[in-house]
Amino acid sequence: MTITKKFKSILVLTLIAVALFASGCTEENPSAEEIATQMMDKQDSIQDYSYTMHMTSYAEGKTEEIECKYMFKKPDKFKEIITRPGEGDQIDVSDGEIAWSYFQDTNTVLKEKLPNNSGAPKEDYINTINEFLNDHNVTLLGVESVDGRTAYLLEIIPKETDRDYELISKIKIWVDQETWMPLRYEFYNADGNLTDKNEIRDLKVNTGIPDSEFQFEIPDGAKIVDLGEIKPYEELSLEEARNRASFKILTPEYLPEGYKFSYSIITNNSEYSSDPDSHYETVELIYAKEGASIKASIVLTETVYKNASTYSIFMSNGTDVKINGTEGKYVSGEAKTLRWKLGDINLLLGVPLEEDEIFKIAESISEKS
Known part of the structure; x- marks a missing residue:
């Protein structure tokens, strides 16, 4: 799973969890359609955002760290710069029509024409929400401050009957009250040990990111690999x-x-x-x-x-x-x-x-x- 896709999965999970409490689920459980409406309303209010994500994984006695600088602008423009210690950067950029990936270590560029994408319809949100509600228990643990922003602290535990989580027994997510975006999330295994920690810093929303940020300039001497259109x-x-x-x-x-x-x-x-x-x-x-x-x-x-x-x-x-x-x-x-x-x-x-x-x-x- 790419970093972008992984964050999008967490973002959807977060929006569902927060919408539960925003709908007053402690008193009466809202329907999937009601939650989907709140999610889409919240997403409609956000035109662009940027942040720096620090990711730490703990496995087999080793610690691995990655930094990702990311920005997004509606409807489909994005740029991310991924930095791993001791390795060259990876840069992914899309203007909504062409996606570019640059690997600094090999000075190679991958080019791919993107298919037309009209976005996820409301029905897709409803199906995702129904699956989430059937598979998880969500608890609001309190309110904390993360990187100077006020955040809800949510605990998400897969139900015992859920077979999708062989490695994860608990997820803790700190969610920005203003934007409903995750500011920090942690994964714990069945032994209660922390396996992954992800922190978002310097979150900025609706700053008017210019389109020029999503134009890719091919580095001098780089090899270009045209992947065509998938x-x-x-x-x-x-x-x-x-x-x-x-x-x-x-x-x-x-x-x-x-x-x-x-x-x-x-x-x-x-x-x-x-x-x-x-x-x-x-x-x-x-x-x-x-x-x-x-x-x-x-x-x-x-x-x-x-x-x-x-x-x-x-x-x-x-x-x-x-x-x-x-x-x-x-x-x-x-x-x-x-x-x-x-x-x-x-x-x-x-x-x-x-x-x-x-x-x-x-x-x-x-x-x-």
Whole structure:
């Protein structure tokens, strides 16, 4: 999960939780439609915002820190600068039509044309809210000050029947009273230990951010990789995917209990990208757990690039590890990912479970599978 997507998920969760109390839920539970209306009204009042986010992950006795400077302007402009200690910055910018990602370590730019997006309709909010209310207990613990702003302190605990949270037993969120935006949030595991802490500082809202902030200037000498436009995907069976893919799809021999293959997605940008050197084909395999939502799924992504050097762009971040003797990169924290390569196939495995499970799955994947 990218930092932007992760924050958006937390933002939606926060808006729902605050709307519960703004609606007076301690006396009478509001309907999902009433909460959705309040959320959309609050979001309508915000035209732009910016902040600096400090993220800290605690896992396996190690502490990892990331800083992200972010700004957003309606309807769909954003810019983020991600800084990791000892590594070059990553810069992501979008003017609403083109998204650019710059990797300083490799002096490489990824360019992608964005599909038309009219925004989430009210019905989507209602469905999300209903799912949230069924899966969580929310408690208002009090009011505190965070970075000079008054904030609600909320505690969110997944219900025992919720299968989506194998690693998270509790979330604490400090929410700005004025904007309903999260100023700080913490994740705790089943042992009560803090696993992730995220703090937002220097939050500014409706300052009139100019459009020029979202124009990207290509650095001197940078290599440009044109990814074209990602089209809507089609869900395929494993057999259908194998018939369509131009390479042999690898599958894990081991899956945690309760998980099974759900569907696959194939992306091939040669149909719409004008840059032959940037052509790639990706097969995404989704393994779901019965009774759990898609966010609890295991996702195995396999990509073959026409220009093999492109893969080095994605291998610059993470901890060096080995999978069956093959070098790879592991990123810990709430969203665990593992990258490595078998032959011409570049693999990315995302697992919302314990670290030993992600390595057991990876080690069960071979070119013979």
